[in-house]
Amino acid sequence: MLITRICQVSFAPVAKTYIRTTFQTTFPKGQPIRKYATEGRNFRERLAQRKTIGEQIMQPAGETAFNIGRGAVAGGAALGLGALCFYGLGLSKDASVIDQAVMWPQYVRDRIKTTYMYVAGSMFITAGSTMAALRSPRVMAFVSSNSLLSIAVTMAAVIGSGMVVQGIPYKKGFGTKQLAWIGHTALLGAVIAPICFLGGPVIIRAAWYTAGIVGGLSTLAVCAPSDKFLSMGGPLALAFGAVFAASIGNLFLPPTTALGAGLYSLSMYGGLLVFSGLLLYKTQMIIRAAEVHPLNAPHPFDPVGAAVSIYLDILNIFIRMAMIMSGGGGGRKN
Numbered sequence: 001m002l003i004t005r006i007c008q009v010s011f012a013p014v015a016k017t018y019i020r021t022t023f024q025t026t027f028p029k030g031q032p033i034r035k036y037a038t039e040g041r042n043f044r045e046r047l048a049q050r051k052t053i054g055e056q057i058m059q060p061a062g063e064t065a066f067n068i069g070r071g072a073v074a075g076g077a078a079l080g081l082g083a084l085c086f087y088g089l090g091l092s093k094d095a096s097v098i099d100q101a102v103m104w105p106q107y108v109r110d111r112i113k114t115t116y117m118y119v120a121g122s123m124f125i126t127a128g129s130t131m132a133a134l135r136s137p138r139v140m141a142f143v144s145s146n147s148l149l150s151i152a153v154t155m156a157a158v159i160g161s162g163m164v165v166q167g168i169p170y171k172k173g174f175g176t177k178q179l180a181w182i183g184h185t186a187l188l189g190a191v192i193a194p195i196c197f198l199g200g201p202v203i204i205r206a207a208w209y210t211a212g213i214v215g216g217l218s219t220l221a222v223c224a225p226s227d228k229f230l231s232m233g234g235p236l237a238l239a240f241g242a243v244f245a246a247s248i249g250n251l252f253l254p255p256t257t258a259l260g261a262g263l264y265s266l267s268m269y270g271g272l273l274v275f276s277g278l279l280l281y282k283t284q285m286i287i288r289a290a291e292v293h294p295l296n297a298p299h300p301f302d303p304v305g306a307a308v309s310i311y312l313d314i315l316n317i318f319i320r321m322a323m324i325m326s327g328g329g330g331g332r333k334n
Helices: 002-023 036-049 053-057 064-088 097-101 106-134 137-144 148-167 176-191 193-198 200-223 230-249 258-292 303-328
Strands: none
Touching (some): 064 200, 106 137, 137 176, 148 176, 176 303
């Protein structure tokens, strides 16, 4: 008994120390410890939390896209106002359009005057056509529909009638080209008639803002040198293609999603900048054409086609101003 007790007492500390040193593993400081039992579960959790591309573009829209659009428009407005002050005060070394207008012969003045008379006539015809469309439930039901058939028919009608107007040779007086012009501008009035649902105050305010934008851009175009904005045709064509693609994309993606909000902001705010630039470009292009077009050319100067080209830009600016002021550009209604 005594020998057994002595062996137990002497062996117990040694056994404990041996077991502790044998089965206890020590790791150097800073070395990562991998837990294989939980790695598979953590990977599955991370994979479940990771969003797919479709989920990311279809998640609810925020204010980022609209804030970027507003910032771009504000920057464009500041740039335009600065350019207007620079050229309006005569700080440019080159002669402006107004300076050259003193030497214009009478036929150049008549060409430009006739062009803008057609622009004013287009506005009156479109306004009358819009009022007539509002009184027709069938017309309003068709142009207000979001079906692919209605969209395709209206786009084809507008583009086709515009091509007809541009394709008919111009002759003085009232003829086939003038009839096509009346039909085209009347069709535009019927197509934009649903915008009146935004309310009278919004439409009136958008019209005043559009008048201010068009007046300021036209003043800038005539105060600047005659060829200052004629080199903008290529970049503006590319930007117009992007705006057109964004407008088509909005037919399938609502602006309540992240991607839809980006496309809508590009269509609204980007379109406002693009059509403002096109108005500058076309104003100087029409003035240049009125100056250099020969009197005895086989095809005379076409004020109707020039007026339709400018008028489409004005109309697109008005539509975007109305949509932005109604809260459709990401802002809140008052």
